[in-house]
Amino acid sequence: MAKGTCPNVDHGPMPSEGRFHMGTASLTWYSKNLTKPFTGFARPLANVLFIAAAMFPGIPGYADNTTLRLATTTSVDNSGLLPTLIPEFERESGYQVHVIAVGTGKAIQLLRNGDVDVVIVHAREQEDKLIADGYGVDRHDVMHNDFIIVGPMNDPAGIAGLTAAVDALQRIADSQSLFVSRGDESGTHAREKQLWGLAQINPAGTWYRATGQGMGETLQIAGELDAYTLVDRGTWLAYRQKSPLTVVVQGDERLLNYYGIIAGNPAKYPDINYQGATRLIQWITSAPAQRLIGNFTIDGEPLFVPELISR
Amino acid sequence: MNTLAQTTENALILLFTGDPELWNIIAISFSVSLRAMLFATPVALVLAFLLAYGRIPGRRIVISIMHTLLAIPPVVVGLTVYLFLSRNGPLGDLRLLFTQTAMIIGQMVLCIPILLAMGHAAFQGADRRAWETALTLGAAPWRAMFTVMHEVRFGLLAAIVAAFGRIITEVGSSMMVGGNILHYTRNIPTAIALETSKGEFAQGIALGIVLLLLAMILNFALTVVQGKGVITA
Amino acid sequence: MMDQARRPLLRYHELEKRFSGDLLFEIPEFSLHGGDCIVLSGRNGTGKTTLLKILAGLIAPDKGWVECGGKRYSWPKAKDHCRRNVIYLHQQPYMFDRSVAANIDFGMRLAGVPAPARRRRTDEVLAWGGLEYLAGRNARVLSCGEKQRVALARAKVLSPKALLLDEPTASMDKEACEKAYFLIKRLQSEGIAIVIAAHEPQAIRRIANRLLQLDAGKLIDQTVLKVSDHDDAPRECFRE
Ligand SMILES: Nc1ncnc2c1ncn2[C@@H]1O[C@H](COP(=O)(O)OP(=O)(O)OP(=O)(O)O)[C@@H](O)[C@H]1O
Ligand SMILES: [Mg+2]
Numbered sequence: 033m034a035k036g037t038c039p040n041v042d043h044g045p046m047p048s049e050g051r052f053h054m055g056t057a058s059l060t061w062y063s064k065n066l067t068k069p070f071t072g073f074a075r076p077l078a079n080v081l082f083i084a085a086a087m088f089p090g091i092p093g094y095a096d097n098t099t100l101r102l103a104t105t106t107s108v109d110n111s112g113l114l115p116t117l118i119p120e121f122e123r124e125s126g127y128q129v130h131v132i133a134v135g136t137g138k139a140i141q142l143l144r145n146g147d148v149d150v151v152i153v154h155a156r157e158q159e160d161k162l163i164a165d166g167y168g169v170d171r172h173d174v175m176h177n178d179f180i181i182v183g184p185m186n187d188p189a190g191i192a193g194l195t196a197a198v199d200a201l202q203r204i205a206d207s208q209s210l211f212v213s214r215g216d217e218s219g220t221h222a223r224e225k226q227l228w229g230l231a232q233i234n235p236a237g238t239w240y241r242a243t244g245q246g247m248g249e250t251l252q253i254a255g256e257l258d259a260y261t262l263v264d265r266g267t268w269l270a271y272r273q274k275s276p277l278t279v280v281v282q283g284d285e286r287l288l289n290y291y292g293i294i295a296g297n298p299a300k301y302p303d304i305n306y307q308g309a310t311r312l313i314q315w316i317t318s319a320p321a322q323r324l325i326g327n328f329t330i331d332g333e334p335l336f337v338p339e340l341i342s343r
Numbered sequence: 344m345n346t347l348a349q350t351t352e353n354a355l356i357l358l359f360t361g362d363p364e365l366w367n368i369i370a371i372s373f374s375v376s377l378r379a380m381l382f383a384t385p386v387a388l389v390l391a392f393l394l395a396y397g398r399i400p401g402r403r404i405v406i407s408i409m410h411t412l413l414a415i416p417p418v419v420v421g422l423t424v425y426l427f428l429s430r431n432g433p434l435g436d437l438r439l440l441f442t443q444t445a446m447i448i449g450q451m452v453l454c455i456p457i458l459l460a461m462g463h464a465a466f467q468g469a470d471r472r473a474w475e476t477a478l479t480l481g482a483a484p485w486r487a488m489f490t491v492m493h494e495v496r497f498g499l500l501a502a503i504v505a506a507f508g509r510i511i512t513e514v515g516s517s518m519m520v521g522g523n524i525l526h527y528t529r530n531i532p533t534a535i536a537l538e539t540s541k542g543e544f545a546q547g548i549a550l551g552i553v554l555l556l557l558a559m560i561l562n563f564a565l566t567v568v569q570g571k572g573v574i575t576a
Numbered sequence: 577m578m579d580q581a582r583r584p585l586l587r588y589h590e591l592e593k594r595f596s597g598d599l600l601f602e603i604p605e606f607s608l609h610g611g612d613c614i615v616l617s618g619r620n621g622t623g624k625t626t627l628l629k630i631l632a633g634l635i636a637p638d639k640g641w642v643e644c645g646g647k648r649y650s651w652p653k654a655k656d657h658c659r660r661n662v663i664y665l666h667q668q669p670y671m672f673d674r675s676v677a678a679n680i681d682f683g684m685r686l687a688g689v690p691a692p693a694r695r696r697r698t699d700e701v702l703a704w705g706g707l708e709y710l711a712g713r714n715a716r717v718l719s720c721g722e723k724q725r726v727a728l729a730r731a732k733v734l735s736p737k738a739l740l741l742d743e744p745t746a747s748m749d750k751e752a753c754e755k756a757y758f759l760i761k762r763l764q765s766e767g768i769a770i771v772i773a774a775h776e777p778q779a780i781r782r783i784a785n786r787l788l789q790l791d792a793g794k795l796i797d798q799t800v801l802k803v804s805d806h807d808d809a810p811r812e813c814f815r816e
Pocket of ligand 2: 626
């Protein structure tokens with residue numbers, strides 16, 4: 033579980049206007065009167081259900097502009113970076129950020145649908161298309177790290193120590209060594225497909241397995257199967273303690289992994305929280321936030337290189 | 344790698360040291376599912392009653408549809424609700440996607456078929472004389488309905504427990520329409536899915552234990568309550 | 577005719593009931609007077625139960641209307657007036673899954689009688705039926721005879737105008753029958769109209785002042801057969 037702070041344990045999101053809140057007095061009145069038609073066993077049951085429901089927060093939609101919905105890739109959230117950054121932003125800006133961790137493909141789709149206000153993703157081609165289609169605006173580079181290829185200790189494809197990712201994939205295909213793919217249209221999957229394309233291989237066959245799951249699950253599956261897989265360094269650092277796999281290929285230019293932040297286009301969806309999105313973009317590209325990103329480590333190893341400070 | 348025993352031990356420590364994150368998730372789970380039950384139960388039980396006692400045209404069809412829906416996977420419900428609530432969907436203007444309300448809607452869709460099917464079976468098994476006796480002793484039809492409900496309360500409680508059991512443990516719908524947002528829409532099942540994907544098995548097991556305990560308590564309670572009933576014609 | 581002098585509590589007109597198209601019975605006119613004790617006989621399946629339930633407003637006839645308090649009502653409006661005045665007792669009375677006292681309390685609570693009055697009247701009616709010893713017991717576990725008497729008490733406490741009994745003594749021994757008849761006679765003497773369905777009417781003939789037979793869809797008045805050995809006065813019929 034995330035190690036972030038827990039500001040409001042019992043109340044869900046922060047209070048906002050129009051929320052349905054109930055004092056104890058009115059609660060008693062309601063349970064006495066609204067459940068009057070219930071007799072016999074139905075009465076106490078109705079009371080219990082009613083009080084239980086009333087004790088918890090009401091039914092806020094996203095009508096208010098104090099919440100900001102951020103869809104992001106699992107690698108950014110599960111690595112623990114966002115749980116470090118977001119409380120800082122919330123404290124400074126007063127916004128409540130709802131993080132929805134999904135694959136890059138789905139995050140971009142959510143922004144396209146107007147279901148979220150802002151995304152942090154890593155698949156440049158899809159991002160450019162999103163902007164070209166007019167659904168995304170204000171794209172900024174936030175940070176980068178790199179992908180690596182991990183595999184079993186005994187290295188059946190004999191690729192340990194290579195830097196050229198395309199060569200490595202070629203050898204994996206040639207030796208028919210097991211390779212596990214995300215297969216979920218995530219940023220990682222997009223990069224993997226791009227590399228296979230460069231190697232002019234159409235990966236198929238019993239040695240190539242698509243999980244259709246997140247990075248963590250895919251790493252676990254690769255571990256259980258003694259297979260190779262492409263993984264972002266952030267997730268790898270978070271998981272390597274638990275994984276029997278080891279890094280075999282790293283350091284290729286083509287393995288660099290850029291994360292960008294994109295706001296939804298208010299011209300398409302006037303009621304999205306564009307203000308909040310702008311605020312987050314400003315903040316995350318500011319020096320203090322970039323420093324936080326640069327200082328974020330797992331077991332002493334930095335995970336991400338902040339874009340503005342590194343330049 | 345953690346052994347099973349070790350993981351369970353860590354899970355119990357997490358649970359009983361009152362890890363606030365963990366308890367927050369548990370609270371969300373209960374809050375959402377109880378509210379779903381609160382909204383779904385009265386509607387579903389009244390409908391079940393009407394299906395059993397009223398002469399509603401096409402009620403056979405409704406009943407077979409309900410029995411079919413019993414088998415519907417939560418993800419399919421999740422996807423359907425998602426498509427409805429998404430901005431481009433028919434209810435997109437309500438802006439309910441990724442809220443607790445969306446989870447409640449999904450869970451209502453999941454528990455209504457159970458409440459209806461089991462409730463209908465309970466009413467069907469009720470003695471029709473109960474209904475007639477209540478009426479002839481001066482009950483208005485809706486009061487007579489509550490009287491019949493009281494007579495078949497154990498069947499209805501079983502329906503409620505089964506329905507609650509289904510929604511408190513479902514992951515597919517909540518994940519899809521709730522978005523697994525920390526402190527807001529992350530409930531026990533979606534948290535288990537997440538923690539497992541992160542390899543945090545202890546967290547997953549701890550939450551699993553909560554669900555197991557809950558199931559045990561509910562079933563014991565049901566047995567105790569049912570033990571008090573008088574089962575004669 | 578004796579009932580011309582008094583106004584009936586309820587008068588049913590042109591009742592007709594069919595099940596899936598087949599005519600069960602057709603009754604041009606039927607009235608209930610205070611103090612009546614009507615025995616309704618007929619072979620199995622002639623529709624006695626169905627008729628009583630229609631009279632009590634529990635099921636709707638296919639045709640028919642009701643005269644009550646000088647006004648005419650057709651269904652479904654008529655059923656409210658039937659339910660308000662008439663109580664129907666099943667052949668095997670249904671006991672709610674609660675104590676005997678709570679069963680008796682049921683109707684008064686619905687009627688909004690205040691709690692102290694309810695308690696007093698429950699006690700009274702329990703004594704009336706000789707049921708005090710059963711008050712706290714769950715009504716489901718009672719014997720047939722006890723259930724029948726609780727059902728009578730449960731009805732009496734609501735002071736209905738008419739009481740419809742569906743084969744009340746069908747599964748009772750002689751002693752239980754006597755006890756039940758004793759209570760029925762007392763109810764009748766209080767001015768409550770009684771209708772008793774029975775396919776074997778001999779045993780209860782003696783307490784009846786009207787004998788009706790349901791046969792082949794018609795309601796036949798056989799009271800004339802009885803006139804010779806009985807007086808019309810209601811109290812007369814249970815003097816012996
Ligand atoms: N709900 C119903 N649907 C179809 N047919 C019915 C229904 N209720 C009663 N009947 C039929 O109507 C007829 C009369 O039934 P009813 O119970 O009134 O007879 P009864 O005179 O009371 O018989 P018994 O002496 O056996 O009690 C029967 O043939 C019965 O099958
Ligand atoms: Mg009958």
